[in-house]
Amino acid sequence: MSGPDASRSKLVSIEEAAASVPDGAVLGVGGVMDQMVPARFLLALAGRGARDLHAVTVAASLSVDLLVGAGCATQVSCAIVSFEDLGTSRLFRRRVEAGELRFHEYSELTLLNRLSAAMNGLPFLPTRAALGTDILATEGLMEFECPFTGAPLVACSALAPDVSVIHAHRADAAGNVQLDGKHIWHDLVIAKAAGRLIVTVEEVVAEAEIRAAPERTVLPAFAVDAVVEAPRGAWPTTCRPRYEADREALRAWVDAGADDAAVAQLLGRWTAEPAR
Amino acid sequence: MSDPAIADLMVCALADCLTSDEVCTNGAASFLPVAAIGLARRTGAPALTHIGGAVGVDPRWQELSGSTVGPAYWEGAAALLNHPHEFWPFVGAGRITTIFHRAAQIDARGNLNNSEIHGERPVRLPGGAAMGDTAALIPRVLIWSTTHDRRTFVDRVDYRTCPGYLDRPGQREALGMPGGPDRVVTDLATMDFTPEGRMRLRSLHPGVDLATVEERTGFELAMPPGEVPTTREPTPAESDLIAALDPAGYRFGEFRA
Numbered sequence: 001m002s003g004p005d006a007s008r009s010k011l012v013s014i015e016e017a018a019a020s021v022p023d024g025a026v027l028g029v030g031g032v033m034d035q036m037v038p039a040r041f042l043l044a045l046a047g048r049g050a051r052d053l054h055a056v057t058v059a060a061s062l063s064v065d066l067l068v069g070a071g072c073a074t075q076v077s078c079a080i081v082s083f084e085d086l087g088t089s090r091l092f093r094r095r096v097e098a099g100e101l102r103f104h105e106y107s108e109l110t111l112l113n114r115l116s117a118a119m120n121g122l123p124f125l126p127t128r129a130a131l132g133t134d135i136l137a138t139e140g141l142m143e144f145e146c147p148f149t150g151a152p153l154v155a156c157s158a159l160a161p162d163v164s165v166i167h168a169h170r171a172d173a174a175g176n177v178q179l180d181g182k183h184i185w186h187d188l189v190i191a192k193a194a195g196r197l198i199v200t201v202e203e204v205v206a207e208a209e210i211r212a213a214p215e216r217t218v219l220p221a222f223a224v225d226a227v228v229e230a231p232r233g234a235w236p237t238t239c240r241p242r243y244e245a246d247r248e249a250l251r252a253w254v255d256a257g258a259d260d261a262a263v264a265q266l267l268g269r270w271t272a273e274p275a276r
Numbered sequence: 277m278s279d280p281a282i283a284d285l286m287v288c289a290l291a292d293c294l295t296s297d298e299v300c301t302n303g304a305a306s307f308l309p310v311a312a313i314g315l316a317r318r319t320g321a322p323a324l325t326h327i328g329g330a331v332g333v334d335p336r337w338q339e340l341s342g343s344t345v346g347p348a349y350w351e352g353a354a355a356l357l358n359h360p361h362e363f364w365p366f367v368g369a370g371r372i373t374t375i376f377h378r379a380a381q382i383d384a385r386g387n388l389n390n391s392e393i394h395g396e397r398p399v400r401l402p403g404g405a406a407m408g409d410t411a412a413l414i415p416r417v418l419i420w421s422t423t424h425d426r427r428t429f430v431d432r433v434d435y436r437t438c439p440g441y442l443d444r445p446g447q448r449e450a451l452g453m454p455g456g457p458d459r460v461v462t463d464l465a466t467m468d469f470t471p472e473g474r475m476r477l478r479s480l481h482p483g484v485d486l487a488t489v490e491e492r493t494g495f496e497l498a499m500p501p502g503e504v505p506t507t508r509e510p511t512p513a514e515s516d517l518i519a520a521l522d523p524a525g526y527r528f529g530e531f532r533a
Contacts, residue, residue, distance in 0.1 A: 034306060059304070059345075059405055084305040085529050096319055096400040103400070107408035112360055127467050128368070128411035131451045132439035134391070151452050155330035159442075178508055182356045184331055190359050230358050240347055246343060 009173040010227045017198050017228045018044035021053070021163050027116070028164030028194050029057040031065075031237060034085065034245040037063045038200050039166040041234040042196045043271045046070030058111055058186045058194050062253065065089050068101055069263045077104040077159070079111055087119035087249070091257035107135050112186060114140055115155035118193035122207055124155040136144055164194030168218070168232045169242070171199055172207045175224030178216040180241060198225065202228040202242060277483060279531045282463050283308065284518050285481060286420065287527060290376070290459045291316040293418050294343040296323035300374035301330045301414075303405055306344045307526045308420050308461075309376035311318075312341075314521040315514060327372065330406075331357055340522040367413050370454065377407050381433045382421060382422035384495040385473050386440025386457030389433035404437035411438045415455030422530045424492055431495040441473025448473070463504040465489050466507055470498050477509040 008034040011134035012020075018041065021027060031037030037061060038214075045053070054075035055067050061083045067073035069091050078092065081092045088245065094209040095101035106114070111127040130136060131152055136143055166187045171177045177199050191197050204227065210217060233239070236249035277285065290312030294300065302309045313326045314337075328335040328349035336352025340497055350356060357363040362423070379388035380401050381395055388407060393399040411417050417440075421428055440457045447511045448456055459478070460467040476498035480489060486504060490497065510518065518527075 033345060035346065066451075078403070080304065080403040082304060082402040084343070084345075085526060092402075093400045097398065103403075105403055107404060108406035109364060109409035112364070116360065127409075128452060129412050130439075131412050131435065131453065132442050132447070133408045133412075134436045135404075135408050159457075172324075183358060184356060185359055228335070238347070245343075 010175045010224060011173050011204060012226050012228060013199070014041060014044045015226050017041065017226050018048045018050070020198070020226065021045060021050060023051045024053070025162040026054045026056060028161030028190040029055055029063045030056065030164070030166030030190050031063050031234070032059045032162040032185040032251060033061045033222055034237045035185070036167050036187065036234050036239060038062070038165045038233060039066065039226065039235060039239040040230040041165050041198065042066045043267070044122035046267055047074050047271045049132070051092055054140050056159065057190065058108055061089070062250065065091055066255065068092055068095050069257070071265055073101070075104065077103045077106060077111060079106050079108045080185060085252060086251050087254045089257055090252070090267035091263060104139055105135060105148070110135060110141055110154060112155050112189060114261070115186070115189045115193040117156060117158035118177050119189055122125070123157060124157045126155055128153060130154055159193070161190070161194040163196045163198060164190050165198040165200065166191050167200045167230070167239065168238070169201065169207050170203050170225070171201045171227045172205055172210045173227065174207065175199070175219070175221040176207070176210045176217050177201070177224055177225050178210060178213070178220040179218050182215070191219060192223065195224045198226045198228065199232040200228045201226055202233065202239060204229045204232055277481065280528060282481070283376035283527045283531065284510050284515055285507060286313055286422070286461050286463065286513055287518050289466050289507055290420060291319065292420060293459050294321045294324050294374070295322070296321045298373045298416070299325040299327065299371065301327040302344055302376050303330065303407070303410070304343065304345045306376055306378070306520075307437070307530055310340060311518060311522050311527050312343050315353060315517055318517050319514065325379045327357065327363070328353060330359070330363055333357060340524065340526045342526070367410065370415070372414055374418065375410040375412060375414045376420060377419050377438060378420050379407070379438065380428065381429055381430050382419060382428055382460070383433045384475050385439070385442065386419065386469060387418070387433050387436050387442065388440065388477060389435045390420070391435040391437045393463060394434040407438035411440070412453050417455070418455045419457055419460040421460070421462045424464040424489070426492060426494040429493045429495065436466065441469065445472045464492065465503055467497065474498050476500060477504055481507045492502045504511075
């Protein structure tokens with residue numbers, strides 16, 4: 001893959017970016033639990049009626065649930081779908097139990113290794129994690145013998161999403177992306193493993209602002225294909241330090257999960273309204 | 277005992293497992309463990325290192341809050357660990373000693389299932405997050421359960437999300453895994469494991485008799501030598517500390533049906 005042209009603007013509207021994700025794509029999604037989910041973008045995918053996506057994310061609450069609830073995803077690869085103290089996802093559970101959603105269950109590290117292998121251009125990465133578990137029956141994992149020590153290891157084959165989307169604090173039009181505060185979770189692995197990368201940001205800034213603090217740049221322009229300005233783009237999940245999770249909105253989502261009509265109604269409202 | 281009293285007793289029993297020499301961490305929806313960590317740091321294990329939500333090293337949070345892997349559990353931390361590049365390498369290198377797990381099914385050898393329940397009407401569970409990784413790489417696994425019954429405590433898990441002592445003695449070691457499940461704290465009793473990796477009763481909570489525990493366990497528990505001790509109740513000072521750590525009562529949410 002040749003890098004995107006660094007000189008041209010990669011700014012696109014959220015609708016254009018959503019339209020660029022083809023039906024049937026393997027879609028890497030950033031965020032963990034109720035933190036930094038590119039929710040605005042996922043709602044735009046729902047708005048365009050995306051279908052048959054395979055969502056890949058490591059630890060999910062709303063990210064997987066939105067795509068499932070909107071009928072966009074028919075496959076999910078991740079390690080957990082839970083809203084913690086707000087409850088488990090009845091929506092996810094119902095869809096899997098009804099056979100409408102194929103769930104590829106990984107442990108965090110086996111999935112992270114699959115993505116990291118893709119990120120590094122390797123066919124697989126080894127781990128000692130998940131040995132002795134039924135997780136090893138999930139596709140892309142295989143027990144093998146260490147060529148040096150003979151010890152049992154798990155090979156995690158490369159998994160490259162066709163497209164990934166993450167949310168960040170700021171970028172310039174060329175696609176230099178910055179995060180405020182330390183990057184904690186898996187977003188940059190999900191981002192760098194993908195064939196194409198869309199980044200939604202709280203604000204688009206001038207190139208000079210990026211160059212004034214290059215230590216904050218987590219993705220250089222050559223690694224980014226599209227930038228979408230999406231203020232409050234992670235709502236109702238957190239985008240620290242700008243805003244906390246909207247727990248009332250998340251609670252409303254979890255409660256709606258028992259009933260498809262309630263899910264559709266909430267999705268309709270969230271898609272139509274600007275982010276709060 | 278009432279649910280609130282059991283919650284505090286369980287927090288206390290988990291805190292009693294912890295020492296100042298350990299580096300422990302917690303996963304999602306782990307309210308009793310984080311309360312126990314807070315209590316242990318204020319009582320018997322002041323130098324216990326907590327990696328809050330598997331991110332914030334030695335944090336200074338004062339109260340429980342909603343997501344136990346969220347930023348509230350990193351407050352005042354001395355360091356924040358990036359997961360792919362810092363947290364997991366420390367785990368892989370054996371630098372993190374202790375992890376807490378709960379599950380929908382727990383079997384006689386400490387294997388856990390948080391994935392799927394088989395049967396006529398199969399049930400999809402939330403998934404194990406990193407349980408399959410941490411239980412393979414972190415030497416000391418502490419298990420808790422607020423539902424000590426035959427649905428949870430089964431002879432053999434339907435799906436092994438998380439490795440305990442697997443199928444037979446020596447199997448963990450053959451796979452290169454350190455340690456294993458060390459203690460199980462439930463709403464009825466505390467358990468440990470025999471050297472062969474079989475769950476063994478360690479103490480009964482006040483007012484709980486052996487017959488009740490046996491009836492509500494789906495396999496034969498190994499028995500300790502002599503009379504079974506009674507789990508100690510929190511002291512008034514400990515109860516006050518627990519109440520101050522969790523004024524909103526997140527720990528009670530774990531007792532919902």
